[in-house]
Amino acid sequence: MIYLDHNATTPPLPEVIEAVTDCLRDGWGNPSSKHGFGQRAKSALAAARAEVAALAGAQPAEVVFTSGATEANNQVLAGALSRPGVPPRVLLSAVEHAGFLKAAQRMRDFGVEVELLPVDGRGVLRLDALRAALERPAALLSVMAANNETGVLQPVVEVAAAARAAGVPLHVDATQQAGRLPLDFAGWGVDLMSMSAHKFGGPKGCGALVARKGLSWPALLPGQQERGRRGGTENMPGIAGFAVAARHARAAMQAEALRQGALRDALEDALRETLTGLTVFGEGAPRLPNTLFIAIAGQSADRLLGRLERERILAASGAACSSGGSEPSHVLAAMGVPPALAREAIRLSLGRDTDGEHLARVVHVLRSLQSETAVAAA
Template identity: 40%
Template sequence: MNTKNVYADNNATTMVAPEVKETMEPFFTNLYGNPSSMHVFGGQVKKFVDRAREQIAALIHADPAEIVFTSCGTESDNAAIRGILAAHPEKKHIITSRVEHPAVKNVFQFLEKNGYRLTELSVDRLGRIDLDELREKLDNDTALVSIMWANNETGVVFPMQEIAELVKSKGAVFHTDAVQAAGKVSIDMNTTPVDLLSLSGHKLHAPKGIGILYIRKGTHFVPFIMGGHQEGGRRAGTENVPYIVGLGKACELALDHLEENKSHIKVLRDKLEKELLQKAVDASVNGDPENRLPNTTNISFKYIEGESILMLLSEAGIAASSGSACTSGSLEPSHVLRAMGVPFTRVHGSVRFSLSRYNTDEEVSYIIENMLAIEKTLREISPFGRDELHAEQ
């Protein structure tokens, strides 16, 4: 193994920030009280939970009382969808997009098998949804619309303001999975009429195992996990105090670093993308270049295969992801890229690099150098040579 380690898979998960780890530590030792307890052990811990709630609310400009702690983004999505439908049993139509994360997609498909009418909005070649199609599909029977804030694979950011306003104007409830967007682009619940929003800790330098569901005041909601009265009766279970405190700190840091997304991360991403596109034999970007997360680039190398690319990147100490069928465990390549109509020849050779504030310019140069060498190696053993490349262009 080599000494270099470059982590460029931050849409999968992120490093826990050292400040976050430090903030959490006392809660594994001295501060072990149950925040619901009526004694000093509980009371002293409750303050920190309240503080974390404020820090998280600040990141998305919400009221702390609207923040509900969960175990992860997937739980937040499940709780939002099921909690809203349980509160509106008379409505039987639900809308989502074709490019959602499985935490939403699979729940909606399950609901379709259980009596709901499901509309999955299509996307265009750049991965954008069509607001007119959404307008057309909304009707009096629509209980819930769930559309992600930003796509995990391509980084495409959806027009949340327009979508939320449109859904609200038709009287349906709007949920967004903002797991990839939080901490990368600004989110403002004061101005964007989203009803429910999911956020996950481990995508913004908090540990795995903690998430939140934002539930706007006045939203009718039936709790997904029932039991005690925690979280204002919206999510039972003793609070995961160390992780809650950690998430609070991570959100505070994310807010502090929000501008850095433009000044640092986007600069690195643009360099990575630009140089790979220029110097590779055949590479193309997947996703809307205009509305995209600043840290994500999804690049297809035609006629070479994603898992092979990842294995060779890994040999060089570089971590990234691919939409290739071979990396998924199923035989299906990325449903996101297929929904965008990216041809198979490019889907199988797609690689996602996702950066964080911990990446450096030197690391990006290292990725570029290695990626170009890997492209050359794999093209040499691919049966599709330059002839095919030129013939199709």
């Protein structure tokens, strides 16, 4: 099987499986317990927090473990609006993760003004529109680091400068960038950041909200754990796996980013040479090194994905949550891509196990499919 859907999820690293299993078997103490067994879990929790902080470019005390990026994003949103005296207005880029946009849009039912900030044709946030939107007070600005569909990177440093100048708290959803390209929470000067372990070899159901030291942000799940910032007994097996994945991601990141970037570029070049009517979404913008989001004129995504899967190649039609549905991607719509072309979009996202042979196979299958279509039409 050739797995090219790493933006949906990644296979857990063997070391992660081992850490999760060890924790379940031998380290199942509750970090809040005062006895030795609990204290051992507490030490493991502190060590894991330091690993995740190192990946985030943050301090350990700034890391709050959550059940994943969805929860972290919801904590950001709910917290923003429950801070005293804030204006009921939030700003999000129009290409945020679908689940996050849904959560924000629900706020409209409670009288919150939710403004979606436009992107250009490449999928990059329009800084002129951002600056105009920041002229009015807002409770929150949220802009993702890297898009899950296109892989397009947003200008986080410029966004942070604009947010700071306007005095609006900035949240960055770094779920797709974490483990693939460096994160610099402190250097970027953002207030809040979301991450998820399963996007870089860790277990599902475990993530983090990174919250700037000194920032008071109400908990979504009140309780005593995580210094009052997230209640509920900590998911220690998940956290142990998250930490190991973070350590491995940091060690391998530079080499993997170069390797996967070269493979992705070679794949893109090969597809351009062999196929007619190829569109590369996000072309010309800085992108994650592992992501290629394309369309082949006249080939629906469903047809392409079906054929690829019959050839034992797994890919996606954009966001995992919208695959299978016939709604065209909101990311492509925001980029001004017509719905008919958006329905042809497929995402190939590479990972550590991807090699040149896998991609040669993809080129071969897509080329064969296009020639068969041409013959059938003749």
